[in-house]
Amino acid sequence: MTWLKDKLFTEKAVIAMCHLDALPGDPHFDKAGGMEKVIRHAREDFLALQEGGVDAVMFSNEFSLPYLTNVKTETVAAMARVIGEIKPLIEIPYGVNVLWDAKKSLDLAVAVDACFVREIFTGVYGSDFGLWDTNVGETIRHQRYIGAENVKLLFNIVPEAAAYLGERDIVSIAKSTVFNNRPDALCVSGLTAGTETDAAVLKRVKDTVPDTVVFANTGVRLENVREQLSLADGAVVGTTFKKDGIFENHVDKQRVKAFMDEVKKFRKDVNVC
Template sequence: MQWPKEIFHVDKPVIAMCHLQALPGDPAYDTAGGMKKVIDKALADLTHLQDGGVDAVMFSNEFSLPYLTKVRPETTAAMARVIGEVMPSIKIPFGVNVLWDPIASIDLAAATGALFIREIISGVYASDFGLWNTNVGETVRHKMRLAPDLKLLYNIVPEAASYLGNRNIVDIAKSTVFNNRPDALCVSGLTAGAETDTQILSSVKAAVPGTVVLCNTGCRLENVERQLSVSDGAVVGSTFKIDGVFENAVDPARVKAFMDKVKSIRH
């Protein structure tokens, strides 16, 4: 339970998402703007997030819709290019999330020096992207080969998917912790920006009291005090966007207002 304080230097850290624009090979990739546009937008969002006082940032290929559960090499390569370009401006701890491929996420973390990944690492799901399987044993061994100190944040309520099998979230949390020893569990709503049920957060936290539990989606100015009263931190994306809209750029005023509230709660 001590590792978040060691990495983020605060209690109940807020990990902000830096959503990368569509990348080469993605359906929505802007061929006219090219990689320069992707890098410029990433740098602008990163700057606004850091200036607003977030505790960490996580780079993800959020606009690579529809997502692959095994990404192609060009996606990981493009993300490494973006992170490499903005690296001189990164002032806070950072992680990566190559949606939805934990092996690729580990590869990217090893290449960039990221301290953590968030992924669907265990379980089998029926999802919008088809039957979604994982191989947690192989994933963890891959991490040990490439980046033994990397922290693995297990998303146990994947967005746009449901666990294949009649098991409730508490049972899933217990067995995930027992079998896999995750560094943290991430509990989500249905989609990016959808509010995480506080009761579910409470149930998971009570079931695995010795494990870090993060609110993974839908943390907003009006509910953050309630969510952080239960969880050990939050991953925040859409809330920081202009008008709180997923597709928009980061709004520095919204970041500052949210983090001012968080800091008042923590102190």
């Protein structure tokens, strides 16, 4: 049994993304609508996810495009306000992801009592956002310094829109990440949000680190969820829950429910509760 049962109350868990609109300071922030519009959309999307039956939710500043690797204070402050406004409605476990800043993700997690974060904690990449460097040693020390020891760390080892600068395959990356950092989970992604995680890559990662939780991090849909969950311990799902399965749209509760009904059938078939 993994920590998923303890924290998310099930194995083969589905973490749904609650994508926040562009925030103050972001290029596409709607100044006329202001924070009230951001909060209203976040509340509507969150309730659609929760009422649709997902196991957990992860709040992220998905529309803070183009992303920063050293996120501004105003972004974290705005995210904290949004989650704080919604918090009285939350009845399921939740996490946060401040794209793409591991320390800021942990800061936000402590501020809003989130139980997990997903981030790029390790590696150096050539990316759409420029040269993308990390310092996992500093980040983990920061986690301890701010009292976030109990926040579960989901390591995304296949960053979207980026490539490892060193010539390393996914197996060696997974193996060394687990050995050096003891992550709570590894996340395996496609190229961009909504792009299917390669099943062969997912299997290789899980076979390499069988005792570590592995999530399919992008592109899990109703049509492939059984295959993906047969290989991974869980899935992070965003785009497929949107109206018509389009990234830019808001959450469609009926799509969520249909997806989670299939997940529950799969769990029953494989004797997972």
